[in-house]
Amino acid sequence: MNRLKDKVAIVTGSTSGIGIGIARLYAAEGAKVVICGRREEKGQAVVDRIKSEGGEAYYHFMDITVPESIEQLFADTVEKYGKIDILVNNAANVALKDGRVDELTLDMWDGIFQSDMRGTFYSTKCVIPYMQKNENGGSIINIGSMASCSGDLGSTAYACAKAGVDKLTEYTALQYGKQNIRCNCVRPGLIVTPENEAYVPQALKDIFLNNIMVNRYGCPEDIGHMCVYLGSDESSYVTGQIVNVDGGLNSHVPTVAQFKELNSRTW
Numbered sequence: 001m002n003r004l005k006d007k008v009a010i011v012t013g014s015t016s017g018i019g020i021g022i023a024r025l026y027a028a029e030g031a032k033v034v035i036c037g038r039r040e041e042k043g044q045a046v047v048d049r050i051k052s053e054g055g056e057a058y059y060h061f062m063d064i065t066v067p068e069s070i071e072q073l074f075a076d077t078v079e080k081y082g083k084i085d086i087l088v089n090n091a092a093n094v095a096l097k098d099g100r101v102d103e104l105t106l107d108m109w110d111g112i113f114q115s116d117m118r119g120t121f122y123s124t125k126c127v128i129p130y131m132q133k134n135e136n137g138g139s140i141i142n143i144g145s146m147a148s149c150s151g152d153l154g155s156t157a158y159a160c161a162k163a164g165v166d167k168l169t170e171y172t173a174l175q176y177g178k179q180n181i182r183c184n185c186v187r188p189g190l191i192v193t194p195e196n197e198a199y200v201p202q203a204l205k206d207i208f209l210n211n212i213m214v215n216r217y218g219c220p221e222d223i224g225h226m227c228v229y230l231g232s233d234e235s236s237y238v239t240g241q242i243v244n245v246d247g248g249l250n251s252h253v254p255t256v257a258q259f260k261e262l263n264s265r266t267w
Helices: 017-028 042-054 067-081 106-132 156-179 202-211 218-232 257-263
Strands: 008-012 030-037 058-059 085-087 137-144 181-188 244-247
Touching: 008 017, 008 067, 008 106, 017 030, 017 042, 017 058, 017 085, 017 218, 030 042, 030 067, 042 058, 058 067, 058 137, 067 106, 085 106, 085 218, 106 137, 106 156, 106 181, 137 156, 137 218, 156 181, 202 244, 202 257, 218 244
Parallel strands: 008 030, 008 085, 030 058, 085 137, 137 181, 181 244
Antiparallel strands: none
């Protein structure tokens, strides 16, 4: 359990959900983990849990919409640990019902882009100078979304912001790869977390399960395991990749679920 031994990792938005799953697995693999977000009480609870499991972590306040807050996070982390090896850009405003094009206001659009696209960009920009000082560079892992894969009936701004994260991943990988700074993106499918389980309607769960190619929903640890690999030296030849961790949701044509219900392979 030492795949990330001696590495320093920042996981933004790690006071809940997927972020907690990533942070706990990072700590279990030997990383020093910085838990960050706006909710100090929840963040400290994550730190306490990691420490009780034998890992090392500490909490740092961060507001992904405030540039100075992002800058301070990186500066303080380097002051405390001396370096930054891994950045997981997980913090985002998951606005799954932000609306159609004609329903969105500019304030709604700007608000989602500020946290989901602007925040990811600025965190990446800020961490690069620190990683450039590392002998072995570093690994930046962006948490994207299956919403960016194709069109849908809503979530327009969220999907567009996450599509921007996909492209930012590729550009970052290209521009800094020769300096041993890798950048990859993980796109989760339906991830059921302790925070959202009670709010996800059963009808929605059923739709997803009928389209997922395995027999369960995703959990935070599914994303965490992929992030462990991408943060470790095992993936030193992997960069610029956008990886779907969605149970096969996006691996088939849209009509598969309906044909399954008919017990038919084709028309």
